[in-house]
Amino acid sequence: MAAGFAQAGNQLYTGERSYRFIQRSNLWFLIAGILIIASVAIPFLRGGFNFGIEFTGGSEFMISQTENTEISVGEDAVASVTDQEATVTHIAENTIRVQTEELDDAETLEVGQALQEGYGVGADQVSSTFIGPVWGDHISQQMMIGLAVFLALVALYMALYFRTWKMSVAAIAGLAFVVVVTVGIYAATNFEVTPSAIIGFLTILSYALYDTMVVFDKIRENLASLHEQKDQTFTERVNLAINQTLVRSVNTSVVGILPVGSILFIGSWLLGAGTLRDIALALFTGIIVGTVATIFVQAPLYARMRRGDADIKAHTEEVLALREERLELSEGKIASITASGTPLDEDGKPVAFPPLPEPEEEDEEDDPVELLDLDVVLSGDTAESEGEEQR
Template identity: 80%
Template sequence: MAAGFAQAGNQLYTGERSYPFIQRSNRWFLIAAVIILISVAIPLLRGGFNLGIEFTGGSEFTVSQTENTDVSIGEQAVADVSGQTATVTNIAPGTVRVQTEQLDEQQTLEVGAALQEGYGVAADQVSSTYIGPVWGAHVSQQMMIGLVIFLVLVTLYMAFYFRTWKMSLAAIAGLGFVVVTTVGIYAATNFEVTPSAIIGFLTILSYALYDTMVVFDKIRENLEPLHEQKDQTFTERVNLAINQTLVRSVNTSVVGILPVASILFIGSLLLGAGTLQDIALALFVGIIVGTLATIFVQAPLYARMRRNDADILSHTEEVLALREERMIEAGIASVTYSGTPLDEEGRPVAFPPLPEPEPEEEIEDEEEWDIVIEGGPADGAPAADGHSTESR
């Protein structure tokens, strides 16, 4: 299996095998637009996000050193006292966190006593705190400031590194797609949005940017000799760059997903470490979406933004015209979606060479030919050497 995967990677790198990422960009853009609309519609239809207590404010109780970590006990204790629906989470072995809406002093004491009785712990093993919504608003404000600063720095860096603002714009558009999609999945799964989740959002932006830089750097490398060669068009060379980095992108994503999946599924679901699921879900979704965004959104968008440049159009017309001549002379029947010519039997012919000029016809016999010199003897008259000057 590993050998087959390595062989497939070599075929993608050399161009022997090619997937039409750029040639089918309209399809990818349509799918991306639908995903964005769904991601925006979900929180609107659900009435917003499931914000954590850090953003909404409320009361929080922590029960420690308990042998019974059943969440239903905490939910029932809050419901009996205040009639509210509590959010109960196992945050560590033997530790339970209970979050509710704001309670008054009397209700706080009664809920604490109910939790002490329900979990069978002493009074000093139940602690309570109150978190005001002002703190959550401050966190949201700082998050937005950090996001804006991050995007500005990324834009400037990519414009300086690649020497083109179009790559920066395509990269930022892809990052926006990653964030919107991840947020939409958070809303669809009703996962609680906490400061840990916000940290996860910012982390996936960095990861998605790394994959984008790898692919864009290969695109730049392939485009440097664009006008010096006449075998491939601009679109084909960009598509080749994506195929050449495809295996690396997949491998990097798998390596990143495996530990995150362990945290999400083993740590939070099996071991009950509920505090890890916020950041783990953001990372898990973001790594996958970030890789797909580079391949199906950012690189095709950059190609779309540049393909109508004057120099690109001129080069493309020249390549296609030369290719048509070579196909006619070499007997090529058709061209695949990736621009690979096919012979009459449908077999791929990568870049057919220009046909060799036919050698000049040689005189087979050694029959002697005489040259008639203007002003010489009349036709048929004997020449000085005794030969006839009759033309043959």
């Protein structure tokens, strides 16, 4: 299996096998647009996000060293005192967290007593804290500032590194796609949005940027000699770069998904450790969406923005004209051409394009003007030499 995977990677790198990513960009853009619309609509349909107490404010109770970790016990304890809905989480071994909206002092004492009785612990094992909404607003504001600064620095770095603003715009568009889709998944799953989740968002943006840099750097390398060759068009060169880095992108994503998936599925759902669930979902979703965005959004978008340039259009027309001329010379031996520009026969095996005929050289002897000039020069030289001998 490993040998077959390595062989497939070599075929993708050399262009023997190629997937038409750029050529099907209209389909990818349509799917991306649907995902963006759905991600924006889901929060409105579900009534917003499930923001944590750090953003909304409220009361929080921590029950430690308890043998009973059932969620329903905490919910019943809060319901016996107030009609406010409680969020109960098993955050660690023998530790329960109960969050509610803001409670007054009397309600806080009553809920604390109910939790002691429900979980069978002492007063020193139940602690309560209060988080005001002002602090939550401050956290939200800092989050937006951090995201804006990050995107601005990314755009500047991409423009300086690749020396083209179009790559920078394509990269930022892909990062925006990652953020919107990941936020939509959070809204759809009703996972709690906490400061840890925000950290996860910034982490996946950095991860997605790394994958983007790998693919775009290969695109720039392939385009460096674009006009020096006439075998591949601009679109085929960009598509070849994606295929050449496809195996690396997939391997990197799998390596990142495995530990994060262990935290999300095993640690959170099977073992009940809910403290890492919010950041794990952001990382798990972001790694997948980031890889997809690079291949299906960012690189095709850059190709779409560049292929209308005058030099690109002229080179593409020249390559296609030469290819058509070679196809006529092949006398039916070439059945198709791959996305990387490799001609194939009817059996799907690579064949070589027949060489174009050499241009005919002009015969200088047929030019009477040149012969006349030559006679004049020779006659002049002869007369001059005869005069020197007479002297």
